[in-house]
Structure formats: structure tokens, C-alpha cells
Amino acid sequence: MSARNMQVLKLYRDMLRASAGFQDSGVRAYALRRVRQGFREKRHLVDEQQIEAAVVRARQDLEMLRRQSTISQMYPAPPFVTDVPEAGGRRQRKAQGEVR
Amino acid sequence: MLSISGRAAMKAAIRTPSGAAWRWGAGRLTSALLSGRRPLASSGSSVSEVAPVDSAADKHPQPHTPPSTPPLQRPIYMDFQATTPVDPRVLDAMLPFYLHRFGNAHSRTHEYGWAAEKATDEAREHVARLVNASSAKEIIFTSGATESNNMAVKGVAHFYQSTKRHIITTTTEHKCVLDSCRNLEREGFQVTYLPVNSDGRLDVGRLREAIRDDTALVSVMMVNNEIGTIQPIEEIGRVCRERKVFFHCDAAQAVGKIPVDVEQMNIDLLSISGHKLYGPKGIGALYVRRRPRVRIEPLMSGGGQERGLRSGTLPTPLVVGLGAACAIALEEMERDYQHVSALSQQLYDGITSRIEHVQLNGSLTHGYPGCVNLSFAYVEGESLLMALKTIAVSSGSACTSASLEPSYVLRALGVDEALAHTSIRFGIGRFTTEREIGYAIEVAEQHVKRLRDMSPLWEMVQEGIDLKTIQWSQS
Numbered sequence: 001m002s003a004r005n006m007q008v009l010k011l012y013r014d015m016l017r018a019s020a021g022f023q024d025s026g027v028r029a030y031a032l033r034r035v036r037q038g039f040r041e042k043r044h045l046v047d048e049q050q051i052e053a054a055v056v057r058a059r060q061d062l063e064m065l066r067r068q069s070t071i072s073q074m075y076p077a078p079p080f081v082t083d084v085p086e087a088g089g090r091r092q093r094k095a096q097g098e099v100r
Numbered sequence: 101m102l103s104i105s106g107r108a109a110m111k112a113a114i115r116t117p118s119g120a121a122w123r124w125g126a127g128r129l130t131s132a133l134l135s136g137r138r139p140l141a142s143s144g145s146s147v148s149e150v151a152p153v154d155s156a157a158d159k160h161p162q163p164h165t166p167p168s169t170p171p172l173q174r175p176i177y178m179d180f181q182a183t184t185p186v187d188p189r190v191l192d193a194m195l196p197f198y199l200h201r202f203g204n205a206h207s208r209t210h211e212y213g214w215a216a217e218k219a220t221d222e223a224r225e226h227v228a229r230l231v232n233a234s235s236a237k238e239i240i241f242t243s244g245a246t247e248s249n250n251m252a253v254k255g256v257a258h259f260y261q262s263t264k265r266h267i268i269t270t271t272t273e274h275k276c277v278l279d280s281c282r283n284l285e286r287e288g289f290q291v292t293y294l295p296v297n298s299d300g301r302l303d304v305g306r307l308r309e310a311i312r313d314d315t316a317l318v319s320v321m322m323v324n325n326e327i328g329t330i331q332p333i334e335e336i337g338r339v340c341r342e343r344k345v346f347f348h349c350d351a352a353q354a355v356g357k358i359p360v361d362v363e364q365m366n367i368d369l370l371s372i373s374g375h376k377l378y379g380p381k382g383i384g385a386l387y388v389r390r391r392p393r394v395r396i397e398p399l400m401s402g403g404g405q406e407r408g409l410r411s412g413t414l415p416t417p418l419v420v421g422l423g424a425a426c427a428i429a430l431e432e433m434e435r436d437y438q439h440v441s442a443l444s445q446q447l448y449d450g451i452t453s454r455i456e457h458v459q460l461n462g463s464l465t466h467g468y469p470g471c472v473n474l475s476f477a478y479v480e481g482e483s484l485l486m487a488l489k490t491i492a493v494s495s496g497s498a499c500t501s502a503s504l505e506p507s508y509v510l511r512a513l514g515v516d517e518a519l520a521h522t523s524i525r526f527g528i529g530r531f532t533t534e535r536e537i538g539y540a541i542e543v544a545e546q547h548v549k550r551l552r553d554m555s556p557l558w559e560m561v562q563e564g565i566d567l568k569t570i571q572w573s574q575s
Contacts, residue, residue: 026177026531027188037435068188078174081490082539 004051011058012039018062021069023076025083031065175492176536180527181325181353181471182494186421187378187530193424194380197417205414206405216416223423227385230426231351231370232361235390240406241419244384245352245373246276247399249319251386251410252348252369253280255396256317257289264316268292270302271512272329274350277319298513299463300329308339317346322354326496326509326525327462328471330358337366346394352376352384356429357436357468362387368394374418378530379425383418386410436530437469443528443537444469450541455548457561461510461523472526475510475519476544478558479551484522487547491540494525 001009012035019031038058045051079085177185197219205220207213224236233239242248257267269281271293281291292310296302302320311318318340320331333349340347348369351360355370356377362370370387374380388394388409402411429436452458457477473496476484485495496507506520515523526540552558557567 022188024185024531026533026536027185029533030531031188033439034432034435064189064192068192071191072188078172080176080536081173082176082533082535083173 008039008051008055011055011062015058015062015065018065018069021065021073023069023072025080027072031069035065173490175490176539177492178526178528178532178536178540179492179494180529180532181328181376181525182527183375183381184378184529185531186375186380187425187428189428190379190421190424194417194421197420201416203416205416205419206403216414220414220416220419220423223419223426226423226427226430227372228387230360230430231355231372231387232363233387234363237407238387238390240386240388240409241414241422242384242386242410243382245274245350245371245376246384248371248373248384248386249274249276249348249350250280251396251399252371252388253277253317253319254284254399255409256346256348256369256394257284258397259395260316261289264314266290266292266312266315267317267319268294268307268310268315268345269319270294270296270321270331272296272300272324272326272509273319273321274325274352277321277350281319296329296512299466300324300327300509300513301463301466302331302336304332304335304339307336308343311339311343311345315343315345317348319348319350321350321352322360323351323358323468323471324462324509325353326471326507327473327513328353328468329463330354330466330468332466333367334365340368341366353468353471356426356433357440357470359433362389369396372422374422374425377425377429380418380421383415383422385422432530439530440528440532441469443532443534444472446534447472447526447528447537447540448474450537451544454541454545459515459519461513461515470528472528473510473523474526475515475523476548477519477522478555478561479522479548480555481506481522481524483551484524484547487551488524488543491543493527495523496525 015035016032019035020028022028022031042051042054045054197216201212201215201219203210203212203214203216205213205216207216220241221236224239224241227233227239228236240251242251253267253269257264265288267281267284267289269277269291278293281289281293285291294302294306294310307318318336320333320336322333323330337347337349346368347366348371349365349367350371352371352373353376354360355372360370367387368389372385372387374383374385388396396409398409398411400411403413405411405414448460451474455476459475459477461473461475462471481495485493496509506517507523510520510523511517524544528537560567560570
């Protein structure tokens with residue numbers, strides 16, 4: 001696997017992890033869906049310049065996801081009636097004080 | 101011995117509703133949710149955890165009592181026509197302007213002001229690009245679509261009042277357009293309120309006939325806020341351009357959701373709202389065409405900001421938020437539309453296949469899928485709305501949701517009075533999930549069945565009695 005592939009794969013994982021941190025299950029589902037979609041759409045890029053632009057953009061988006069998911073955890077809301085307790089994952093439960 | 105008494109105490113604690121740990125579990129899982137559980141959305145482990153709670157809850161039913169403590173759960177949000185949550189990307193763009201980038205965009209003497217002005221200029225570009233305005237100068241920031249609509253309708257009427265005294269609009273417009281027209285009528289203007297077809301669409305032929313030599317403005321909305329009907333805007337724009345009448349379009353529900361192109365649609369004035377496209381509340385915009393020039397009389401007098409059309413300091417964070425929301429909407433429109441229409445189809449199919457006598461208000465072929473307005477026959481509307489308290493829905497417009505009167509939009513479509521009383525508007529948006537749609541279908545089915553089972557009217561319908569033939573008074 002090339003260095004570029006590794007870099008993109010790491011970005012993808014980091015973005016998914018940051019997206020999973022959103023407190024609101026609707027926003028969380030959207031963020032996860034959008035990150036997957038975004039990477040899938042750009043999977044066939046070959047032009048090095050285009051790839052570089054996409055990577056730069058993804059890095060900015062990753063920072064945004066980290067900031068916003070953190071903020072969402074600072075202002076936790078009651079879960080939706082459709083939320084199942086474990087759906088939030090460890091990060092959300094941590095935000096609610098359920099786990100350390 | 102000790103262990104037995106311990107177990108008994110634990111049992112007692114479980115049975116009493118005041119047991120904190122127990123209550124938390126029960127509060128989170130209403131019986132409605134459990135019956136609404138569908139295999140597609142839930143993992144196996146959650147079901148097995150949930151099952152014992154369900155059977156215990158049946159032994160101690162406490163239905164429909166409002167909780168005295170703050171809610172441990174919140175209803176799912178299905179009212180995207182009333183307002184949308186702020187997209188995290190929008191908030192991310194706004195926050196610096198609530199922190200260190202607080203300058204006044206009109207300050208010309210220092211860096212704080214320049215930075216703010218640069219940001220508002222960029223935002224203006226984003227808004228202009230989304231509606232394909234030829235120049236960012238054509239975008240005027242306002243406090244929201246209500247102000248934009250007032251400004252357009254009253255502004256054009258007042259500016260050209262010496263020669264033109266006639267305005268055309270439709271009966272299903274938003275209250276702020278209709279009320280602006282009423283005010284103009286009081287000032288001596290004449291207003292024609294065109295009727296719409298049963299699907300909410302305006303007949304363009306009718307509009308053509310209604311235009312007079314002294315018609316100043318035609319105002320038609322793009323997407324109806326209650327029923328989601330999309331008007332034939334391009335044809336209306338063509339007619340208006342032919343007859344040299346200004347065309348104002350209230351696109352608060354359309355911008356960012358369906359393609360809006362002021363050039364292709366020949367729109368002269370276009371109202372935009374921030375909080376309907378995942379932006380902040382308290383901001384909107386009005387597109388005012390420069391070529392051929394549309395002149396309007398401003399509502400506000402003051403420092404002459406926004407080309408003298410709307411005085412007042414720009415709320416930089418909100419303007420930046422609207423700009424970001426527009427940029428995101430342009431990028432996400434196709435993806436959002438796919439998502440929303442798939443869920444919309446699922447909701448409509450689910451409800452109509454499980455509940456009989458459901459009527460769609462609006463247009464199947466010319467409707468925005470994110471707005472599903474349904475009437476449930478033989479059910480009392482208010483009771484249904486109360487029963488659906490775990491789903492944040494509305495019977496129609498948020499502005500009129502306090503009154504018990506049926507919606508004037510549904511009446512304008514010619515919807516039967518009884519059916520107009522039982523309408524529910526389901527709004528679907530970017531953050532709606534498949535699980536929420538499934539839940540909404542389950543809860544709607546359950547409560548419509550329950551309410552019908554206690555309705556004498558429903559009993560008669562089941563016996564084959566035509567309700568229309570009954571003489572209710574005994575005179």
C-alpha cells in the first residue's frame with residue numbers, strides 16, 4: 001500500500017471516528033453517511049492534483065468534525081425516543097457520564 | 101435469609117415507579133416504541149435487553165400521563181418546514197464571529213471592520229451563487245423571509261404607486277404575503293387573489309387573464325409551506341416578463357432544496373430564509389434584480405446600508421451562517437434530495453399501506469418530497485396531534501398552529517372540512533433517519549387505529565353507512 005493510500009485510509013478512519021462522536025443521533029447518522037459517501041465518490045480520482053485538493057479539504061473537514069462533535073458533547077440533550085441506549089457508542093455514553 | 105430479604109427489597113424497588121434506575125429504563129422505552137421496533141433498525145442485542153422491560157411495563161401500565169420530571173427522552177423531529185436544526189458546518193463557520201472576529205462590517209477604519217466586511221461579501225457571493233444571481237450586489241440581507249416578503253410586496257407597490265395600483269397573488273401564499281396585501285388594500289391598492297387547483301397549483305392561464313395594464317407585481321411562492329406543492333414558476337415568470345410585470349417569488353421553502361435559478365425562471369424578486377436551509381434564525385435575504393432594474397421603496401430608514409434598501413448594521417455571524425448554509429446547500433442538494441425522497445416514499449407507502457382512508461394533501465407529481473401532508477379520515481385532528489406527542493409534527497403552518505381552525509391552505513384546495521381538521525404535516529430533512537420514519541409509521545398506525553376504535557363515526561363507516569346521507573339535526 002502506497003503512502004498516499006495509507007494517508008487517505010487514516011483520514012477516512014479519523015473522520016468516521018469524529019463523526020461517531022456527535023451527540024444527536026440524526027446528525028451522527030448524517031455525518032457518518034456523508035463521510036462514507038464523500039470517500040466513495042472520490043475513490044476513482046487518479047489526477048494527483050485533484051487527490052491533493054481532496055485530501056486538503058478532508059483535513060479541514062476532519063478538524064471541523066472534531067470541533068463540532070466536541071461541542072455537541074458539551075451540551076448533551078436527552079436521547080430521542082427512537083434512540084437505543086447503546087447506539088451512541090462509548091464516546092456518547094462517556095459524554096453522558098455513563099462510562100469513564 | 102439475608103439474601104432472600106435482599107431480593108425481596110430489590111423486587112419492591114423495581115415495582116415501585118419511584119425506583120430511580122427502573123424509571124430511567126421505563127421512561128426511555130415506551131410501549132409505543134417497543135411495538136414500533138422494526139427488524140431493519142435494531143440490533144439483536146438491544147431487543148434482548150429491551151424485552152423484559154416490556155413485559156414488566158405491561159403489568160404496570162402507566163400510559164399517557166405526562167412526566168412530572170423533565171423528560172428523559174425527546175420527541176423525534178419531523179417538522180422541517182417550521183424550522184431546521186443548524187448544520188454543524190454552519191455553526192463552525194459562525195463561531196469565530198461570536199468570538200474574536202466581532203467587528204462591524206461597516207467600519208472602514210480598522211482591521212476588525214475589514215475582516216467582517218470580507219466575510220459578509222463572501223457570504224453574499226454564496227447566496228448569489230445558489231440562486232444563480234448574476235451579481236452578489238443583487239442580494240440584500242434581511243431579518244428573514246417575512247421581512248423579505250414585506251419588503252418586496254410593499255416596496256414595489258409603494259415605489260410604482262403613481263402609475264400601478266394592482267397586485268396579483270394566490271390564496272395559498274404565506275400569511276406574511278397575504279397580510280402585506282391586505283395592508284396595501286387598506287391603502288387603496290387592488291389585489292387579486294387567484295384560486296389554486298385541488299393539488300395546490302396555480303393555473304397559468306388564469307394568471308394571464310388576471311394581469312392588467314396597471315398591475316405592478318405578481319407574487320407566487322415556489323414551494324408551499326403546508327402541502328409542499330411546487331408552483332409552475334418558470335411559466336409564471338415567462339408570462340410576467342412578457343407582460344412587463346414584476347415577479348416576486350417567496351422561495352423560503354425551496355432555496356437549498358430544489359434548484360432555484362432567477363435567470364431561467366425570470367424572477368425579479370426572491371425571498372430567502374436562513375433557518376429553513378439549516379442556517380441560523382433571524383437572517384434572510386431578498387434578491388432584487390438589477391437588469392432590468394427593479395426599484396423598491398425601503399421599509400427601514402437609516403444609515404443606508406445594503407444599497408440604501410435595508411438600513412441597519414449587518415449581523416455578521418448570522419450573515420456568515422446564511423452564506424455557509426447556502427454554500428453547503430449547493431454542494432449537498434442532490435444528495436439531500438435523494439435521501440429525502442427515499443424516506444418520503446417510505447413514509448407515504450408505509451402509512452397508506454397500513455392505514456386506510458388516508459388522503460395526501462398537495463400534489464403527488466409536483467410536490468417537494470420533504471413535505472408530506474396527510475389527512476386521516478374519521479379521526480379527530482387535535483386528539484391525533486396530542487397522541488403523536490413523541491413525534492414533533494404539526495397540523496400545518498407553525499404560525500397558525502395555536503388555533504383550532506383548519507388550515508386556510510387546505511380550504512383553498514377544496515379539501516373537505518372534516519379532512520382539513522385531521523391533517524398532519526410530516527417534514528423530512530437532512531438529519532431524518534430511516535429508524536425515525538419507521539417509528540413514525542408505527543406510532544401513526546397505532547394511534548389512528550385506537551382513535552378510530554372509539555369513534556362512533558368509524559363504526560358507522562364500517563357498517564357501510566354513508567356519513568354524508570345522515571341528517572344530524574332532529575328538526
